[in-house]
Amino acid sequence: MERKVQTRREGLPELPNLDDRKPVLRFAPNPNGPLSFGHSRGLVINGEYAKNLDGELILRFDDTDTTVKPPMLEAYDSIPKQQEWLCGFAAHRIVIASERMEHYHEYAYKMLDGQFGYVCTCSAEDFKVHRVGMTECPCRDNSRDLNLERWAKMNDPNEYQPGDAVLRVKTDMTLKNPALRDWPAARIQTNPHPRVGDRWRVWPLLDFQSAVEDYLQGVTHIIRGKDLMDSTRKQTLLYSHFGWKYPETIYWGRVKxxxxxxxxxxxxxxxxxxxxxxxxxxxxxxxxxxxxxxxxxxxxxxxxxxxxxxxxxxxxxxxxxxxxxxxxxxxxRAPRLAFVRNACPIILTGDLPRSGTIQSHSDTEMLPRQYSIDEGVWIEQEDSGKPLRLKDLCDIDENGNVESIDRSDKRSVVHWVAGGIPSKLTIASGQEIDIVEGILENNSHPVGTIVQLERIGYAIIEDDGLLMVHD
RNA sequence: GCUUGCGUGGUGUAGUGGCCCAUCAUUUCGGGUUUUCAUCCCGGCGACCCGGGUUCGAAUCCCGGCGCGAGCACCA
Structure with missing residues (x-):
């Protein structure tokens, strides 16, 4: 009898129906601002698959809305940089939807020509009645020629205005899922686009633009949030009109x-x-x-x-x-450093090594830290008033008298700074920001170095102080 | 309301009928190493939403219930 060996799957699950293909994946943010933590999931997951399976990652700017979420020009530069930082490689292709409008118009025309799309002049409210009531709107049965004529009017500044008409995909008004009933594919927008100005008047909506682009780019697998499940269903209906095969789709749930x-x-x-x-x-x-x-x-x-x-x-x-x-x-890789909060001076009396070196990191070879003590050192207010072990230096009593160079008992070990420079540590916790003043050990670490502040936590060196990483 | 998806320890996660009195990580607790309340190492606590059914056998399949999420935009 053969026994299956219990194995734990490591990493990401296999991509379904990949066969021998190299996967083509995409991540499509709206460049209405820089990327955030939430975006990083799509970037990481799609990027990992592309990297591990020797496939391609497409970074696509879905920037076809100029009204509700207008694009931000800087994002076109910052997003690719952040993508590369996060994934560890640059996207294989960058696609900017607003620069590919002729394609979307081409397929919009084909939809009307093939009579599986129509121009609808019902108001949003009126159409909602049809959607909810599962009835067909009057525009639905218009002839191919009338639709083409109305399409021309949508594109003509002297004719239809925003809100007057939309392009719809003909599905079925009796579909069980109300979201799928003759969904809108394009609408009129007159706000100029920051990249292409007012060259276009009719702009595709996400479900249409994304569907056409995925087809044109040969996307094999779409991995996205499950809030877009109905989007897949809408797009699948469109694909079958065009006779295309929809990519494999995988979803993830909501993360808070x-x-x-x-x-x-x-x-x-x-x-x-x-x-x-x-x-x-x-x-x-x-x-x-x-x-x-x-x-x-x-x-x-x-x-x-x-x-x-x-x-x-x-x-x-x-x-x-x-x-x-x-x-x-x-x-x-984080060198150790002392940062004394609420610094309190203590004069050291007795024999002790007034200068020397201390390890920067116990496990790696880093240049040691050097110290030089004149009269005393800084310790944290909270530590003062009791016998202490100054870490890597000596045992002292509550008044600073040196009692032993070697560790002599179990008294608490504290960090200290000789000389040092006044600095501040910025701690962001939730919506709050705290600034802690203190004395930082002398050091020559460049800005951007992540250090471990002994007994406090990790911090990154900035131009004007320290920024807490986490403890 | 209609549609659609999900429910494994505190938090995540593995698991697609027998390996599972359930994996791994994290959190937390205890111990060890360490001249840091850090790192590292060892150990403990702790879970299959509920009720039926199918089956020799169910976390895994079916039905019902309950709970939670999302969509129903001329946003993405």
């Missing part, structure tokens, strides 16, 4: 990170403008630039998302999970 609360790109934009936050990399924000600034490693983000996997469960994870991944990445 308690500490991040509810942020949206547009809300952040508003709050930054209002001065509530310093910028997109304000350490309180869940943006990728803020996380990177705070010393969160791309590799930690990757292992974090890979560990969460691709289940459709809605989950809530604490930030401590991400931090534990990050600690594994940064600890082996």
């Amino acid at each position: 990170v308690h500490e991040f609360g509810a942020f949206s790109t547009s809300q952040m934009k508003k709050d930054i403008t209002a001065g509530l936050f310093d910028g997109w990399d304000d350490p309180r924000l869940p943006t990728l630039s803020a996380l990177s600034r705070r010393g969160i490693q791309a590799s930690a983000l990757r292992s974090f998302w890979i560990e969460l996997g691709l289940t459709q469960k809605d989950i809530a994870v604490p930030l401590s999970t991400l931090y534990s991944h990050n600690t594994k990445q940064i600890d082996p």
Whole structure:
């Protein structure tokens, strides 16, 4: 009798129906702002599959809305950079939807020509009545020629105006799922697009633009949030009209990170403008630039998302999970440094080595730290008033008299600074930001170095002080 | 309301009929190493939503219930 061996699956599950193909995956954010923590899941998962299976990752800007979520020009530069930082490689292709409008128009025309699409002049409210009541709207049976004529009117500034007409995909008004009934594919927008201005008047909606583009790019697998499940169903109906085969689709559930609360790109934009936050990399924000600034490693983000996997469960994870991944990445390389909060001077009397060196890291070969003591050292207010072991130096009594060079008993070990420079440690916790003044040990680590502040936690060196990474 | 999806320890996750009195990680607790309350190592606690059914056998299949999420936009 053959026994199956119990094995635990590591990493991401296999891609379904891959056969011998190289997968083509895509991540399609709206460039209405820089990427945030939430985006990083799509980037990591799609990127990992592309990398591991020798496939391709397409970074696509779904920027066909100029009204509700207008594109932000800087995002076209920052997003590819952040994608490369996070994935560890640059996307194989970058597609900008607003520059591919002729394709969408071409297929819109084909839809009308093939009579599986129609121009609808019902108002949104009127159409809702048809959708809910499972009845067909008057525009639905218009002839091919009339539809083409109305399509021309949609594209003509002197004819239909925004709201007057939309392009719909003919599905079936009696479909069980109301979301699928003759869904809209394109509408009129007159707000100029920051990249292509007012060259186009009729813009595709996500479900149409994305579906056509996935076909044109040869996307094999779509991995996205399960909130887009109905999108798949709509697009599958469109694909069958065109006679195309829809890509394999995989979904993940909703993720909540308690500490991040509810942020949206547009809300952040508003709050930054209002001065509530310093910028997109304000350490309180869940943006990728803020996380990177705070010393969160791309590799930690990757292992974090890979560990969460691709289940459709809605989950809530604490930030401590991400931090534990990050600690594994940064600890082996983080030089130790002393930072004394609420510094309190203590004069040392007696014999002790007035200068010397201390290890920067017990496990690796790093240049040691040097110290030189004149009269005394700084210790934390909280530690003062009792016999102490000054770490790597000597035992003292509560008044600073040196009692022993070697460790003589179990008294508590504390960190200290000789000389040093006044500095501040910025700690972002949730929406709050705390600044702790203190004395930092002399050092020559460049800006951007992640250090471990002894007995406190990890921090990153910035131009004007320290920024807490996590403890 | 209609549609659709999900329910394994505190939090995540593996598991597609017998390996499972259930995997791994994290959190927490205890211990060890360490002249840091860190890192590292060892150990403990702790779970298959409920009720039926199918089966020799169910976390795994079926039905019902309950709970939670998402969609029903001229946003993405």
